[in-house]
Amino acid sequence: MAPDMDPEDIGVNASAEPDFASIIDSVLSRRAVLGGMAATALVRHVTFSAEARAAGMAGPSLTFAEAPHTIAENHQVAAGYDAQIVIRWGDKVTADAPAFDPLRQSAAAQARQFGYNNDHIGYCPLPLGSDHSEHGLLVINHEYTDSWLMFPGLTDKDAVAKVTREQAEIELAAHGLSVIEVRKLAGNWRVVENSVYARRITVETPMAVSGPAAGHDRLKTTADPSGLALRGTLNNCAGGLTPWGTVLTAEENFHQYFSGVPHGAEAAAHKRVGIVGKPEYSWGKHFDRFNVATEPNEPNRFGWLVEVDPHDPRSVPVKRTALGRFKHEAANVVVNGNGRVSVYTGDDERFEYLYRFVTHGKIDHGNRAANLRLLDDGVLYVAKFHDDGRLTWLPLIFGNALLNRDHGFNSQADVVIDARRAADLMGATPMDRPEDVETNPVTGKVYMMCTNNTKRQAEQTNAANPRANNAHGHVIEMIPPRVDGHVDHTALEYTWTVFLLAGPKDQGRYHPQTSPSGWMSAPDNMAFDPAGRLWIATDQGSSQAENGIPDGMYAMETEGPFRALSRFFYACPRGAEMCGPMFTPDGKTLFVAVQHPGEDKGSTFDAPSTRFPDFQAGMPPRPSVVAITKKDGGVIGSSA
Ligand code: FEO
Ligand code: CA
Ligand code: CA
Numbered sequence: 001m002a003p004d005m006d007p008e009d010i011g012v013n014a015s016a017e018p019d020f021a022s023i024i025d026s027v028l029s030r031r032a033v034l035g036g037m038a039a040t041a042l043v044r045h046v047t048f049s050a051e052a053r054a055a056g057m058a059g060p061s062l063t064f065a066e067a068p069h070t071i072a073e074n075h076q077v078a079a080g081y082d083a084q085i086v087i088r089w090g091d092k093v094t095a096d097a098p099a100f101d102p103l104r105q106s107a108a109a110q111a112r113q114f115g116y117n118n119d120h121i122g123y124c125p126l127p128l129g130s131d132h133s134e135h136g137l138l139v140i141n142h143e144y145t146d147s148w149l150m151f152p153g154l155t156d157k158d159a160v161a162k163v164t165r166e167q168a169e170i171e172l173a174a175h176g177l178s179v180i181e182v183r184k185l186a187g188n189w190r191v192v193e194n195s196v197y198a199r200r201i202t203v204e205t206p207m208a209v210s211g212p213a214a215g216h217d218r219l220k221t222t223a224d225p226s227g228l229a230l231r232g233t234l235n236n237c238a239g240g241l242t243p244w245g246t247v248l249t250a251e252e253n254f255h256q257y258f259s260g261v262p263h264g265a266e267a268a269a270h271k272r273v274g275i276v277g278k279p280e281y282s283w284g285k286h287f288d289r290f291n292v293a294t295e296p297n298e299p300n301r302f303g304w305l306v307e308v309d310p311h312d313p314r315s316v317p318v319k320r321t322a323l324g325r326f327k328h329e330a331a332n333v334v335v336n337g338n339g340r341v342s343v344y345t346g347d348d349e350r351f352e353y354l355y356r357f358v359t360h361g362k363i364d365h366g367n368r369a370a371n372l373r374l375l376d377d378g379v380l381y382v383a384k385f386h387d388d389g390r391l392t393w394l395p396l397i398f399g400n401a402l403l404n405r406d407h408g409f410n411s412q413a414d415v416v417i418d419a420r421r422a423a424d425l426m427g428a429t430p431m432d433r434p435e436d437v438e439t440n441p442v443t444g445k446v447y448m449m450c451t452n453n454t455k456r457q458a459e460q461t462n463a464a465n466p467r468a469n470n471a472h473g474h475v476i477e478m479i480p481p482r483v484d485g486h487v488d489h490t491a492l493e494y495t496w497t498v499f500l501l502a503g504p505k506d507q508g509r510y511h512p513q514t515s516p517s518g519w520m521s522a523p524d525n526m527a528f529d530p531a532g533r534l535w536i537a538t539d540q541g542s543s544q545a546e547n548g549i550p551d552g553m554y555a556m557e558t559e560g561p562f563r564a565l566s567r568f569f570y571a572c573p574r575g576a577e578m579c580g581p582m583f584t585p586d587g588k589t590l591f592v593a594v595q596h597p598g599e600d601k602g603s604t605f606d607a608p609s610t611r612f613p614d615f616q617a618g619m620p621p622r623p624s625v626v627a628i629t630k631k632d633g634g635v636i637g638s639s640a
Pocket of ligand 1: 143237238252329348435
C-alpha cells in the first residue's frame with residue numbers, strides 16, 4: 001500500500017447513516033441516562049483520580065522506563081530490555097531455501113524464504129498441549145508487499161503499472177504465512193534450522209473450505225468448478241490462537257488485488273467490498289484469476305478466516321465460512337464456562353462492524369479432531385452499540401428478520417458471503433475501523449481497537465464513536481455478563497464503555513498521570529500479558545510523520561487506580577507499523593512484528609528512509625520479527 005494511501009480509506013458502506021432504529025435507541029438512551037439507569041459504565045473514566053487517592057501509596061505495576069517517543073531509523077526499547085531480530089524478510093524458512101539476495105530474487109526462492117510484511121505472530125508452545133515458554137512454533141502472517149521497497153527502479157506511484165510478471169510471482173510468494181520453530185537458548189531466541197515444522201503458505205497453496213459456503217456456486221471458478229479446491233490466502237492481517245493448537249489467520253484487504261470492472265450477478269457484492277477497478281497491485285494484468293472481468297467469483301474465495309494447523313506440516317489450511325466474509329482484522333477465541341467457543345473478529349474499514357461467532361458444539365479437551373470441526377457450526381452475530389451503554393448481538397441467520405429471498409439471500413451461504421450486507425440490514429453500528437478484539441484473560445472483559453475514522457461527520461457520532469473527524473482512534477471495553485460464576489461470551493447483551501480516547505494528551509483521554517511519552521495514535525493490535533495488562537500496538541499509516549511519533553507498543557493496566565495509565569515501551573523504526581504482539585506464557589518474552597519499515601513518503605528500494613535491521617549499503621529495509629526480553633531475565637513490564 002502506497003504510503004499516502006490506507007486501504008481502509010475506501011469507505012464502501014453506503015448504509016453508514018444512522019437508521020431509524022439507531023435514532024430511537026439514542027432517544028431511549030438519553031432517557032435512561034437522565035433516569036440514572038445503566039450509565040455507570042459511561043462515567044467510569046472520571047473515577048481514575050478518586051480511586052488513585054483511595055489506593056494510598058501503592059504505585060502502578062508497570063514500572064519500566066519509557067522508550068524514546070521519537071521517530072528514528074532503528075527501533076528503540078525501554079532501558080533494561082533487549083530487542084533481538086528473530087527472522088527477517090528473505091531469511092531461510094524451509095531447509096532447501098537459498099540465501100537472500102535482493103538483486104537476484106525469484107519466486108522459487110521467495111516461496112522457501114520468510115515472506116514480506118510480517119503481521120500476526122502466533123506462539124504455539126512445543127510440545128502441543130504444553131505451556132513451554134522457551135520452545136515453540138511461531139506462525140507468522142505476511143500481510144502484503146511493498147514492491148517499490150522490494151525491487152529496484154520502482155516508486156509507489158508507478159509500481160502497479162511497472163511490476164513485471166516475474167516480480168508479481170515473487171509478490172504472490174511473499175504473501176501468506178511462515179511457520180518456524182524457535183528456541184530460547186541462554187536468553188537468546190534462535191530459529192531451529194531444518195525443523196520438520198518449517199513451512200511456507202502462499203497465494204498458491206491449496207486450501208480447503210468448510211461451512212455454509214463450501215462448494216457453493218458463487219465460489220466456483222474456471223480452475224475450480226467444484227468450489228471446494230481453493231488456492232491461496234491473501235492479506236493475512238492479524239489472527240488468533242485456538243485452545244486446540246491451531247491458528248486462525250484473518251484475510252483482510254483482499255479487494256486491492258483485483259482488477260477489472262465488476263459486472264453481472266456479483267457486481268453489487270464486489271462494490272460493497274471495494275472492488276471497483278482500481279487495484280493496488282498489477283496481478284490482474286498478469287493472472288486471469290485476479291481480474292473480475294474474467295473470473296467474477298474469485299474474490300468470493302477470499303475474505304475468510306482460515307484455520308492452519310502448524311503441528312502438522314502436511315495439513316491443508318481450511319477457510320471456515322461460517323464466520324463470515326469481510327475484511328477480517330483478527331480472530332480471538334475464548335472458551336465459555338459451558339464449553340462453547342466464542343470468536344471475536346473485527347471488519348477493519350471505516351463504518352464497518354464488529355462480529356462474534358459462537359459455536360453450537362462444546363470443546364472436548366480429549367478430542368482434538370472434534371475440536372477441529374467446531375468452527376463449522378454456530379451462529380455469527382454482529383454488534384449494535386446502544387448509547388446507554390448496552391451492546392446487543394444481532395444474529396445473522398438466513399430466514400431471520402430481513403435475511404430472506406426478498407432481500408437477495410437464498411441460503412446461509414449468501415448470508416456469510418455477503419455478511420456486510422446482512423449486517424447492514426440488521427441495523428449493526430458502523431464503527432471507526434474495528435481492528436483487533438481480544439479478551440482480557442484475567443477479567444474476561446473484551447477490548448476493541450478502533451483505529452481512526454476521519455470521514456465520520458458530527459451528525460454521525462454516537463456514544464461508541466464519539467468523535468467527528470476521529471484522527472486518532474479509541475479503545476472500547478465490553479463487559480459480558482456473568483453466569484454461574486463464569487463470564488458469558490455467548491450472552492446476547494453486554495455493557496460497554498470507552499476505555500480510552502487516543503491522540504495527544506490534550507485531545508485524548510488517558511489516566512491523568514500518563515507521561516508526555518504515553519500518548520498514542522491509531523491503536524491497532526493488542527496483547528495481554530499473563531497478569532491481564534493491556535499492550536497496544538499502533539498503526540498511524542500515512543499520519544506518522546504528521547503526528548511526529550513512532551508506532552510501537554504501549555502498556556497499561558485495565559483495572560484499579562492506574563487504569564489506562566499508558567506507558568511507551570518499544571518504538572518501531574521509521575515508516576513501520578507495529579504488529580503481532582504476543583507474549584510467551586511466562587510473560588518473559590514479547591514477540592513483535594515490525595511491518596513495512598521505510599514505508600515513508602518518497603522512500604524506495606534505491607533510497608530507503610531506513611535500512612532496518614541490517615543497515616548495510618544495498619540492503620533494503622526488511623520487515624522483521626523481534627523478540628523482546630528483559631536483560632535480567634524477568635517478567636516484561638518491570639523496571640530495570
Ligand atoms: Fe491489517 Fe487493519 O490492519
Ligand atoms: Ca492490524
Ligand atoms: Ca494495520
